[in-house]
Amino acid sequence: MTGEARGRLGAGPARPGARILGVGAYRPSRVVSNDEVAGPIDSSDDWIRRRSGIVTRRFAAPDDTVVEMAASASLKALAQSGVAPGAVDAVLLASMSVLEQSPPAAPRLAHRIGASAAGAVDVGAACAGFVHALATADSLIRAGNARYVVVAGAERMTDIVDPADRGTAFLFGDGAGAVVVGPAAAPGIGPVVWGADGARHTAIAHSAPWQAPGVPRPTLRMDGPAVFRWAVETVPRAGRAALSAAGVAPDDLAAFVPHQANLRIIDAAAARLGLPDHVVVARDVVRTANTSAASIPLAMEELLARGAVPSRGLALLVGFGAGLSHAAQVVALP
Secondary structure: OOEEOOOOOOOOOOOEEEEEEEEEEEOOOOOEEHHHHHHOOHHHHHHHHHHHHHOEEEEOOOOOOHHHHHHHHHHHHHHOOOHHHHHOEEEEEEEEOOOOOOOHHHHHHHHHHHOOEEEEEEOOOOOHHHHHHHHHOOOOOOOOOOEEEEEEEEHHHOOOOOOOOOOOOEOOOOOEEEEEEEEEEEOEOOOEEEEEEEEHHHHEEEEOOOOOOOOOOEEEEEOOOHHHHHHHHHHHHHHHHHHHHHOOOOHHEEEEEOOOOOOHHHHHHHHHHOOEEEEEEEHHHHHOOOOOOHHHHHHHHHHHHHOOOOOOOOEEEEEEOOOOEEEEEEEEEO
């Protein structure tokens, strides 16, 4: 089908389903170059580009909280979808950078966007969180427990990354993306394929527990080589499984939108998937860096905003990261 959506996703008899109705994004106004982050880690623009493909990233302003950025993206997604905030039944917020253990952030997001009657839940699956939350929204709608769901991914990674840590400081940025999911006559969100490898939980982790006495505020640490090896094996495998579960061939795709972790991982995964030339590969990481749970909706919005993919074209989404966790599914773009 060369990138155009089929009537439905998933094998078996036709069934009611859910689809993405609108997408929104929030990118902080401050653009930060590689030269700006290179000094504290004794690095250079050239080294960062070769290691990650990243050229710039966005850093949040003081009033760009996780909730405020998520609200800006969610309101844009609601406006695009034509769904009134009061009609939203559930709000799911994926983030790994909310600093409070309690209260959760999703109820504040629901209040901020005017979804006062909605259930609201935080989703803690780090960089794979958005796809986990999207799968949950799909299930809520298909089960009849919700009609409209806002799914947001929002991060202030600058709050949890040490600017002097050579393994992470150049990789991350801030921002938020969101979608509105609603009912559809036929499924526009394919079956989720997900998994976890808790035996490797230390590969991406904070430097210490929050309660450790006498320890400065913990920051994110990552075993880059180990994560790279895991990702280039896991992303293609999960992607192929998601395509199979949705009854979709690579030729049917319009886009591949993986978590924007690192350009080398994205390009290696795309090559191993054997995607045809017409499939657009999201590379928003070059300008936005790694925004964890926000990266997939941000990249999706960027492709749609510049007309790189058709409305209702099929996209393969693959989230992966700390846990280690991954999740993949095929969706019809709004």
